Amino acid sequence: MTKPVIGFVGIGLMGHGVCLNILKAGFPLVVVAHRNRAPVEDLVGRGATEALSVAELASACDIIHICVTGSPQVEAVIGGDDGIAANARAGSVVVDCSTSDPVSTARLAETLAERGISMADAPLGGTPANAAAGTLGALVGADDDTFARIEPVISAWSRNIMHLGPVGTGHKMKLINNFMSLGNAALLSEAMAIARKSGLTVEQFDRVIGTSRMHNGFYDTFMKWTLERDDTAHRFTITNAHKDMRYLSCLAIGSGALNPLQDIVRNQLSAMESAGSGAQFVPMIADFIASANGLNSEVPNDKK
Incomplete structure (x- = not known):
């Protein structure tokens, strides 16, 4: 055939x-x-x-x-x-x-x-x-x-x-999937910043979260930047991520769905893109949030 x-x-x-x-x-x-x-x-x-x-x-x-x-x-x-x-x-x-x-x-x-x-x-x-x-x-x-x-x-x-x-159903589910992954990225980044501000290291954070029920494939590729400075593991730009969250906002509005958490994630991406970081990859959200907390780049055992 x-x-x-x-x-x-x-x-x-x-x-x-x-x-x-x-x-x-x-x-x-x-x-x-x-x-x-x-x-x-x-x-x-x-x-x-x-x-x-x-x-x-x-x-x-x-x-x-x-x-x-x-x-x-x-x-x-x-x-x-x-x-x-x-x-x-x-x-x-x-x-x-x-x-x-x-x-x-x-x-x-x-x-x-x-x-x-x-x-x-x-x-x-x-x-x-x-x-x-x-x-x-x-x-x-x-x-x-x-x-x-x-x-x-x-x-x-x-x-x-x-x-x-x-x-159309594939695109709807893809946007929802990306909201969950990008929300995870924002959550991990903020959690790591709190850990460092309170005196814990990123290495300690990874030792606990990376061996817990919260460990998953997304965590592995996301953390490769913070732990190893590997920018090839998760090559999805902030600009594309922000675009996807704008589409999801429209989908939520059109569906009559409440989306307060997604608004927060979208605005975080908007802040990064507005700051000139749109070409950076999603795992670099960790650096952006660390900087907002007065911390330097996310690396194991890093201090203020």
Whole structure:
């Protein structure tokens, strides 16, 4: 049986790893460059085909992945004369792997459906290292027929696939998931600052929390910055985190849900971005909160 041709728009930290696994699974892959040519050239060297535009990619592919910053970028890729909606074949599928605004996702799905193109959302769960290893999670929103078509491709790059319901449900759950992880980041950072202010060390903090019921995979990647100054373990920027929490605020308001704790987390991220730290990664929240408490950088046994 001939495998569908897969398109991929957005070959960044996560997209490159996803594409590697699509190729490993034997799917024909078409990619398009944006700013950084290095990942494109790497994938072409492994057998991918490079399209010169999104329009060219869309017209050549059966299932088109998008993995960009957020909804404005997704809308730009799908809309316009050179976008996916105007150039993809009827019967093709668009899979948005970005963390997007569910309201925008629903609107885009309607636009694509008018042209006979299906849409699914499959935001990614994990890190760039998980993407390269093919061990990401995928939170999928799609009708049953569309899910059946895209599941073999998603299985190439995801270890844990959860079909949550119709299009948009994946993005809703992803925002809630990110709220929990970012809330954990803020909580850990503030707790470490209190520990240090009261005379305990970060090493003592880790010895207790890292061996308790509160230990988890997020804790491990988050703490690698504080304990080892490893900035590769959790490469998710403050700017992207803040964007996700703005989307979640809109989702909460639209749903009539109270969200006082999420407001605090969002404002913490807003403060970091406003201070010029938007390009820093989420584990560096610990340094920001430490500085606000008059402490220097978070390292084991560090003192004021």
